[in-house]
Amino acid sequence: MKPQLPSLRQLATVGLLTSSAGLLLSACSDSGDNETSETAQEPTEVTVYSARAEHLIQPIFERYTEETGVKVRYITDNAGALIQRLKAEGSNTPADLLLTVDAGNLWQASQEGLFQPVESEVLERNIPEHLQADDNEWFGLSVRARTIVYSTERVDPSELSTYEALADDQWEGRLCLRTAKKVYNQSLVATMINTLGEEQTEEIVGGWVDNLATQPHSNDTSAMEAVLAGQCDVTLVNTYYFGRLQKENPDVKLAIFWPNQDGRGVHVNVSGAGLTRHAKQPEAAKDLLEWLSSPQAQEAFAEANQEYPANDSVEPSDFVAEWGDFKADSVNVESAGRLQSDAIKLMDRVNYR
Structure with missing residues (x-):
């Protein structure tokens, strides 16, 4: 950081720079009256x-x-x-x-x-x-929401439910993630620590690592491209990255899934x-x-x-609204910073790099 x-x-x-006239102060009179020169300019x-x-x-x-x-x-x-x-x-x-x-x-x-x-x-x-x-x-x-994006060719959305469930055995070899070095996943893990506690969060993130199909990717776009290439089936991305990809290719074989709708809601x-x-x-x-x-x-x-x-x-814009409504996590986003150091240490312990 x-x-x-x-x-x-x-x-x-x-x-352009402000005009020289706007910067000039009125000259002081010989009588010493400098009220105008001391008046603050807008x-x-x-x-x-x-x-x-x-x-x-x-x-x-x-x-x-x-x-x-x-x-x-x-x-x-x-x-x-x-x-x-x-x-x-x-x-x-x-x-x-x-x-x-x-x-x-x-x-x-x-x-x-x-x-x-x-x-x-x-x-x-x-x-x-x-x-x-x-x-x-x-x-x-x-x-911005950090949510699940999945292959519409290989994943039935009924298989998906929560961030936590991505640690389940059914996703072994099917998950791609962005590197832990980027603040976005650090913030997600930090808010999970805030809500679930450190022990449970460590178990979940460790499960993610066990289910990785590839080494963590450098950015969200690369992770989605890996899904499109068939290297994995699901990933976690900020919604605007998905939006950029969808604008370039409206028929892209990916879709958004809003997790944790029966619980704390989507991480924002x-x-x-x-x-x-x-x-x-x-x-x-x-x-x-x-x-x-x-x-x-x-x-x-x-x-x-x-x-x-x-x-x-x-x-939201009509384009964004097309992704559908979702329940967002209402935890104060400040926890993403307050617990950031704890999140980084946790991710390191489970070999999430």
């Missing part, structure tokens, strides 16, 4: 460090600028690099917001002291309690954001965060990556 700090890739900047730019890809966030930020006149300067990189960057920059950071994926990453940034609490009736109204930090340091902005996680501790434009950053949680922004923010809106008053 704490890689060596690479050079940031500043992929894009929305808009912010015209806010800076975001984003672990979401440029093509997902650029249209959203451009829309915000169109609606408010406030320009959004953004820098993209992976979550670990951005967290290390913020730590290294300290009070000199230009970042006003950190936008990243997975509650585990958001929790880590909070533990590093990189956020500050945000008191906002708007955010409290728009974002459900289980999709935000207890201390209001970060808020989920879109939801978030992409989200928090106000940085040393934000230079805290009010402007808060305004942007509130706007991202609003109905007018949520639909576009979620649809950009085939995710679900975090604001539960907003419907």
Whole structure:
């Protein structure tokens, strides 16, 4: 979770620099009246460090600028690099917001002291309690489910039931998984520890490992391709990866199954954001965060990556809605970070690599 700090890739900047006229302060009069020069200027730019890809966030930020006149300067990189960057920059950071994926990453940034609490009736109204930090340091902005994807050629969905059941003997040699090194499966296991306890979770994850048909895959797409190739029959993926594959091939011989519908529900996680501790434009950053949680922004923010809106008053896109309704796990996603270290140790003990 704490890689060596690479050079940031500043992929894009929305808009031009604020005009020189907007930066000038009124000159002080000879009488010493400097009231005008000391009056704070309305912010015209806010800076975001984003672990979401440029093509997902650029249209959203451009829309915000169109609606408010406030320009959004953004820098993209992976979550670990951005967290290390913020730590290294300290009070000199230009970042006003950190936008990243997975509650585990958001929790880590909070533990590093990189956020500050945000008191906002708007955010409290728009974002459900289980999709935000207890201390209001970060808020989920879109939801992704980590669920079962299966071969429609070799699996009858009646065979499927729960995450736990994938450890049963019937799935021996039929399961593919993404590597344990990625935060997504770490977060799933962490929430299982939260609900089931460490002993039972270790037994389940150990069963998954025993049932693996191949070595763990580098990413969700590779795992689904292994299912399509007949190397295995089922896997676990974030829904948006399935969405990307389905958009490319509407007739793909895969389908989603929603597990644990008679129990705790499907594991969900978030992409989200928090106000940085040393934000230079805290009010402007808060305004942007509130706007991202609003109905007018949520639909576009979620649809950009085939995710679900975090604001539960907003419907998912028609494409995503085609996957059907499901009961989601209501455990606070913060547990994905709080128990992340325990999850990593557990996965290592059962040789899930």
